[in-house]
Amino acid sequence: MNTKLTLTIEQSIIEKAKKYANEKGRSLSDIIENYLKAITREDHNESIELTPIVESLKGSFKAPKNMDYKKELSKRLTEKYF
Numbered sequence: 230m231n232t233k234l235t236l237t238i239e240q241s242i243i244e245k246a247k248k249y250a251n252e253k254g255r256s257l258s259d260i261i262e263n264y265l266k267a268i269t270r271e272d273h274n275e276s277i278e279l280t281p282i283v284e285s286l287k288g289s290f291k292a293p294k295n296m297d298y299k300k301e302l303s304k305r306l307t308e309k310y311f
Contacts, residue, residue, distance in 0.1 A: 246260070
């Protein structure tokens with residue numbers, strides 16, 4: 230059974246979301262419903278079984294404590310694409 234839900238969201242976000250939904254050929258309601266399904270899945274909190282290769286790589290990289298991941302990623306992507 231479908232039920233109507235009212236949300237309060239910034240107008241600019243709504244416009245961008247509607248454009249995104251249109252580009253994907255989906256309704257905004259469908260996208261939001263699927264997002265809510267994904268975050269409320271009962272098995273959502275269960276751990277994911279890693280493949281042997283991924284398991285062997287786990288912990289192989291130690292980042293410096295003061296590393297700003299977002300800043301580093303931005304820097305690398307800028308170097309790659311610009």
